[in-house]
Amino acid sequence: MTAPTAIRRLNAADPDFAQHLDHLLSWESVSDDSVNQRVLDIIKAVRERGDAALVEFTQRFDGLAVTSMADLILPRERLELALTRITVPQREALEKAAQRVRSYHEKQKQDSWSYTEADGTVLGQKVTPLDRAGLYVPGGKASYPSSVLMNAIPAKVAGVPEVVMVVPTPRGELNELVLAAACIAGVDRVFTIGGAQAVAALAYGTESVPKVDKVVGPGNIYVATAKRHVFGQVGIDMIAGPSEILVVCDGLTDPDWIAMDLFSQAEHDEDAQAILVSPDAEFLDKVEASIARLLPTMERADIINTSINGRGALILVNDMQQAIDVANRIAPEHLELSVADPQAWLPQIRHAGAIFMGRHTSEALGDYCAGPNHVLPTSGTARFSSPLGVYDFQKRSSIIFCSEQGASDLGKTASILARGESLTGHARSAEYRIIADTEQGQ
Ligand SMILES: NC(=O)c1ccc[n+]([C@@H]2O[C@H](COP(=O)([O-])OP(=O)(O)OC[C@H]3O[C@@H](n4cnc5c(N)ncnc54)[C@H](O)[C@@H]3O)[C@@H](O)[C@H]2O)c1
Ligand SMILES: N[C@H](CO)Cc1c[nH]c[nH+]1
Numbered sequence: 001m002t003a004p005t006a007i008r009r010l011n012a013a014d015p016d017f018a019q020h021l022d023h024l025l026s027w028e029s030v031s032d033d034s035v036n037q038r039v040l041d042i043i044k045a046v047r048e049r050g051d052a053a054l055v056e057f058t059q060r061f062d063g064l065a066v067t068s069m070a071d072l073i074l075p076r077e078r079l080e081l082a083l084t085r086i087t088v089p090q091r092e093a094l095e096k097a098a099q100r101v102r103s104y105h106e107k108q109k110q111d112s113w114s115y116t117e118a119d120g121t122v123l124g125q126k127v128t129p130l131d132r133a134g135l136y137v138p139g140g141k142a143s144y145p146s147s148v149l150m151n152a153i154p155a156k157v158a159g160v161p162e163v164v165m166v167v168p169t170p171r172g173e174l175n176e177l178v179l180a181a182a183c184i185a186g187v188d189r190v191f192t193i194g195g196a197q198a199v200a201a202l203a204y205g206t207e208s209v210p211k212v213d214k215v216v217g218p219g220n221i222y223v224a225t226a227k228r229h230v231f232g233q234v235g236i237d238m239i240a241g242p243s244e245i246l247v248v249c250d251g252l253t254d255p256d257w258i259a260m261d262l263f264s265q266a267e268h269d270e271d272a273q274a275i276l277v278s279p280d281a282e283f284l285d286k287v288e289a290s291i292a293r294l295l296p297t298m299e300r301a302d303i304i305n306t307s308i309n310g311r312g313a314l315i316l317v318n319d320m321q322q323a324i325d326v327a328n329r330i331a332p333e334h335l336e337l338s339v340a341d342p343q344a345w346l347p348q349i350r351h352a353g354a355i356f357m358g359r360h361t362s363e364a365l366g367d368y369c370a371g372p373n374h375v376l377p378t379s380g381t382a383r384f385s386s387p388l389g390v391y392d393f394q395k396r397s398s399i400i401f402c403s404e405q406g407a408s409d410l411g412k413t414a415s416i417l418a419r420g421e422s423l424t425g426h427a428r429s430a431e432y433r434i435i436a437d438t439e440q441g442q
């Protein structure tokens, strides 16, 4: 185990606070050249050697003694079998979570629309689901049945006909809950591959893995880096990296609750980030004491300890207003407003993947079953990204129908603008459709 937890303290009143905060937020591995090069090599190998490369990387990185791709494909019947192998309470919990996630995402569905102008011209937008989506479900340090639901259900709500899932199974351990979740969510095909090689396979296709239109889902640094590199060849949702939680607390929540909320994200990954901001210095002391007392009781104490030591912080601010400013600066994946009146502060929150309102709303409820998606932008990307949703699996085409009169009217405008750009082909194409005055007068 790493040295016992000594969580870093920052004070927003310090002159170099901004610098310390920037340092805290920088995620070193993001810019690690060796990870980048390794991922590029993996992508190249999968493009060139397809299934053979997948088998080799799976042997090397997941410790699987597989000999052919057939060992890495799970038929639908295997997913159905998993449903019979889990306990009744587990199945009920998965089904309840799935139903809540589905209801929430149904509200995000966008429909096609159009309107008709006076001369009969029709303008609109046609919404079409992707043909085939690739879901990355992480599986290195933990298994994530909940991520299966969060990835697959929005795709199915959007109407994607073929949903392909990849999930690593380190040392060959198949997680029955993951497979049961895939069955409940309606996943069409499952491959037990992970890391950069799985992302490359989905993006470029191999003899066995079909090429998809978009790769979505969270993962570790290898997965995140691979998604960056395949973007353009396929669509991606976002870069959802190691989990993060930022708790803003007025000092009146039970410190044990807050310590455990910080642990809940720190336990995902040594690179996860858990930060508490409060205007109450004594409260920060109490939470630090709770952390020290509760940490030895945690099954994943090692991972939590490394995460809290390396990337955690307790930040003292002058007042709640400054706490909100810090939250907007961090743009966290998860923001807990553990305060008396969260509604009062909500209008001022501009950047966060998901906002958990009030002392009773632990982030963990959102991870599993509240309904909103848990695949969220990390590393400050909530400044410009949104949670995974139905809209990630739908695309839009513009619809333009010009009536004869409409084409004539618009043709005059287009002609002027086209000639202004010296694009006479455009101009003459539009001008052909202009109805001559004599014709119009007849
Ligand atoms: N943002 C979200 O919505 C969300 C949800 C769940 C999990 N997460 C995050 O996803 C991440 C999951 O990471 P994980 O590691 O548990 O699983 P993972 O599936 O992302 O990664 C495991 C794979 O990484 C590859 N790998 C591991 N070491 C490698 C090496 N040295 N070289 C090349 N490839 C290597 C292997 O192929 C392995 O199969 C965590 O950071 C967790 O916090 C995020
Ligand atoms: N907190 C993760 C997203 O950052 C999602 C998750 C899955 N299981 C537990 N938590």
Ligand SMILES: [Zn+2]
Residues within 6 Å of the ligand: 243, 264, 265, 268, 367
């Ligand atoms: Zn979580």
